[in-house]
Amino acid sequence: MAETDFKTWQCRTCGYIYDEAEGDPTEGLAPGTRWADIADDWVCPLCGTPKSDFDMIEL
Amino acid sequence: MRIDQDIAETIVSPKAYAAGTPIDDAFKILRKEAPFAIAEPKGIDPFWVVTKFDDIQLIERQNDLFHNGDRSAVLTTIEADKMVREMMGGSPHLVRSLVQMDNPDHMAYRRLTQAWFLPQNIKKLEPRIREIARSFLDRMAAFGTECDFARDVAFLYPLHVIMEILGVPESDEPKMLKLTQELFGAADPELSRSGDAEQGTEAGVNSIAETVGEFIEYFNAITEDRRANPRDDVSSVIANGQINGEPLDHFAAMSYYIIAATAGHDTTSNTTAEGLWALCNHQDELAKLKADPSLINGHIEESIRWTTAVKHFMRTATEDTEVAGQKIAKGDWLMLCYQSGNRDEDHFDDPFTYKVDRTPNKHVAFGYGAHVCLGQHLARMEMRILWEELLPRLESIELNGTPKRMESSFVCGPKSVPIKFKMN
Numbered sequence: 239m240a241e242t243d244f245k246t247w248q249c250r251t252c253g254y255i256y257d258e259a260e261g262d263p264t265e266g267l268a269p270g271t272r273w274a275d276i277a278d279d280w281v282c283p284l285c286g287t288p289k290s291d292f293d294m295i296e297l
Numbered sequence: 298m299r300i301d302q303d304i305a306e307t308i309v310s311p312k313a314y315a316a317g318t319p320i321d322d323a324f325k326i327l328r329k330e331a332p333f334a335i336a337e338p339k340g341i342d343p344f345w346v347v348t349k350f351d352d353i354q355l356i357e358r359q360n361d362l363f364h365n366g367d368r369s370a371v372l373t374t375i376e377a378d379k380m381v382r383e384m385m386g387g388s389p390h391l392v393r394s395l396v397q398m399d400n401p402d403h404m405a406y407r408r409l410t411q412a413w414f415l416p417q418n419i420k421k422l423e424p425r426i427r428e429i430a431r432s433f434l435d436r437m438a439a440f441g442t443e444c445d446f447a448r449d450v451a452f453l454y455p456l457h458v459i460m461e462i463l464g465v466p467e468s469d470e471p472k473m474l475k476l477t478q479e480l481f482g483a484a485d486p487e488l489s490r491s492g493d494a495e496q497g498t499e500a501g502v503n504s505i506a507e508t509v510g511e512f513i514e515y516f517n518a519i520t521e522d523r524r525a526n527p528r529d530d531v532s533s534v535i536a537n538g539q540i541n542g543e544p545l546d547h548f549a550a551m552s553y554y555i556i557a558a559t560a561g562h563d564t565t566s567n568t569t570a571e572g573l574w575a576l577c578n579h580q581d582e583l584a585k586l587k588a589d590p591s592l593i594n595g596h597i598e599e600s601i602r603w604t605t606a607v608k609h610f611m612r613t614a615t616e617d618t619e620v621a622g623q624k625i626a627k628g629d630w631l632m633l634c635y636q637s638g639n640r641d642e643d644h645f646d647d648p649f650t651y652k653v654d655r656t657p658n659k660h661v662a663f664g665y666g667a668h669v670c671l672g673q674h675l676a677r678m679e680m681r682i683l684w685e686e687l688l689p690r691l692e693s694i695e696l697n698g699t700p701k702r703m704e705s706s707f708v709c710g711p712k713s714v715p716i717k718f719k720m721n
Contacts, residue, residue, distance in 0.1 A: 252669045253415040264657050283659060285669040286358040297417055 247273050247292040252285040256292070298334040298623075300327065300346060305336035308346060308634070309372055311484035311704035314608055321649070324348055324637035333621035336632070340374045340497065344611070344630040345623070348637040350644040350661060352621050356612055356633060358666035363612035364399045365668060366390070368630055370611055371707050374497035381502060391502075391509050393549050394556035395671065396610070402540075403667060406549065409538045410557075413462070413531055416674045422462070423678065429457055430683045434690065438720050443697055447714040451570035455679055459561035462675075463554070464530030465519070472515070477559040478703075479508045485704035488712065509555065516554040531557060560708075564606035565676045567710020569683060570700075572600030574714050575651045577696045582653045587688055596653040597680045602660040603651055605636040606710050610664070635661050692719040 244259035256262060256276075261269040265283050267276065273294075280289050300308075307313045307323040314320050327334070327348045337343045347353055356363050369378055369389045381391055390397045395407055412418060433454045437444055444450070452474060460470050482488025483505055484497075490504040516532075523536035535553050538545050545553070576583040576596075586592050614629045625631070638661045640648040645655075663670035670676070698715035 248415070251667060253411070253674055255416055264659075284663070284665075284673070285667075286354065286665050295417070 244270075245273060246295055246297055248295045249282040249285060249287050250291045250293060251287040252282060254282050254284045255295070255297075298331055300331050300334050300336045302337075305338045305346075308336065308632075309338045309341060309706055311706050311709075314636075314706050314709045315485075315702040315704040317702065320636065321640060324634060324640060328637060328641060333623050340376065341372065342375055342378070342630060344372075344632050345625065347620075347631055347633050348641075349621070350638040350641040353633050353635065353638040353661050354665045355620060356631060357661070357664055357668065360400065360403075360667045362615055362618060363631065364615050365403075365610070365612065366393075366397045366399050367613035367615070367628075368611065370397050372609060372611060372632060376499065377497045377502050380499055384502070384506065391506060392552040392555055393546075394552040395668070396556060397552075398549075400667070402549075405540045406545075406553065407667075407671065409540070409545075410531055410534055410553075411671065413534065414671050414675055419675050419678055422458075423682065425461070426458055426679060427682050427686065429461075430454060430679075430686050433457075434683075434686055434720075437718075438690070442719060443715070443717050445713055446573050446716050447566070447570040447700070447711045451566045451573070451711075451714070454683060455562035455565035455569070455676075458675075458679055459557065459672075462531050463557055463561070464523070464528055464532045465558070469515070473558055476508050476512055477563050480505065480555075480559055481563055481705055481708040482703050482712075484706070485712075488703060512555045512558070513551045516551055516558075519554070520550065560670075561672055561675075563708055564670075564710070565672075565679055567606040567708070568600050568604040568676070569680055570711040570714050571604035571606075572596065572680070573694070573716070574696070574700050574711060575600060575603055577694055577714075577716065579651045580695075582651055583694070586653050586684075587691070590685070590688060592653045593681055593684045593688070594677075595655060595658070596684065597677055598658045598660070599651060599653055599655050600680070601662045601676075602639045602645075602655075602658060604710055605639045605660075605662045606708055607662070607664070608636050608706055608709055609634055610668075633661075635664070687720075690720045692721065694718040 247256045258272055261267040261271045278289060304323045307319055332349045333347060333352055335343050336346045378389060382389055433450050437450050456470055456474055478488045479490040483501055486493055490508055519532050520536040523533040527533040527537055535550055586596050609632050612631045614625045614627055616627045618625050642648060663673045695717050697717040700711050700714040703709050703712045
């Protein structure tokens with residue numbers, strides 16, 4: 239998949255942004271980790287909101 | 298289990314938070330010997346003291362089980378609570394901001410301004426905020442080689458940023474700063490409205506009520522103006538906002554302005570000043586930071602953890618439950634001790650050491666769950682910009698006297714950080 243296909247997702251509670259291109263190494267998510275590959279029980283690192291309460295956004 | 302009385306008195310003592318070491322020592326003992334136990338300080342209703350990182354997070358994310366608004370959201374005395382309820386028609390709160398709300402109101406009111414504070418929106422403000430940061434650093438340079446970093450820079454820069462976001466004229470910033478310091482510094486004789494350490498007394502409640510009244514008078518005028526002439530600012534959003542198709546309840550709207558105009562700068566100021574203080578005391582960390590600016594975000598996160606400007610919030614159990622093996626009854630009051638959570642030895646390696654490269658550094662300084670700080674992204678951005686601008690100009694810096702913190706068990710940070718410096 240081309241790099242431009244990377245998506246960004248945002249927490250509805252606190253606004254934390256997960257960018258697939260950058261990942262979140264502090265969460266153990268390497269750059270390039272797709273949203274779909276993150277465990278379903280993963281929660282927002284800033285506020286604990288479940289993965290299901292994130293929205294895909296365009297920046 | 299009851300907490301030792303001396304420790305119970307310490308964890309509610311504004312002077313202990315100002316001094317730093319006594320409060321860290323008290324929490325260290327509690328985390329080891331009574332991590333989740335009841336305190337009964339003189340004149341205060343009994344409450345659970347939550348000292349461990351994991352327990353704080355567990356409670357913070359269960360917003361239906363642990364309410365903010367059912368009892369006072371901050372520590373208060375029996376005397377002050379009675380007075381506030383008499384003044385406020387039975388409510389335990391002098392203001393009704395996001396901090397005192399629970400769902401469904403909390404979510405509806407938070408949504409109103411949330412878009413303003415999202416990363417993608419505040420990014421648009423970055424060039425202007427950088428301009429503001431540079432102007433305050435030019436001012437610092439103009440002092441020559443000595444200044445009080447808290448009073449001359451850290452108090453003023455985040456204040457100016459949030460007032461621009463609110464649309465408050467620059468000429469009113471001294472008034473906003475004074476009122477903020479009266480509100481959060483009610484227990485500090487140098488900052489309180491009357492000049493006495495009066496928190497929790499009848500005089501103290503009256504002083505805080507007067508400060509709130511002054512804020513309301515000010516923001517009533519702002520509301521009228523923004524209804525007549527809406528602008529692109531947060532005050533216009535509050536003045537013209539609707540919840541379920543109706544304008545905001547007047548008291549809640551006034552409270553919204555007050556929280557934005559106080560918490561919107563004071564905690565960032567505290568963290569900026571305490572962060573610089575920490576670097577003065579850890580010159581090796583400063584050298585590391587100057588050599589590798591990619592560590593700036595790490596320094597910011599560490600300064601947020603280190604300072605933990607908001608020392609506590611209270612929660613009230615909405616039903617019988619159990620946490621950390623303790624039976625909590627419906628109506629019980631719980632003190633979430635963020636400073637303790639951010640020094641929890643089970644969560645942080647070497648928590649009493651300042652490390653600009655601490656990884657991971659997941660702390661609870663901004664809270665957790667639905668009430669997590671609305672302005673956290675703005676706070677981080679303001680601090681990043683300031684350090685990005687300051688570090689390349691800074692040749693040397695050291696303390697030039699003993700810094701002093703505000704006496705407060707709620708929001709607490711430095712009120713004075715005297716420094717000697719060389720900058721270009």
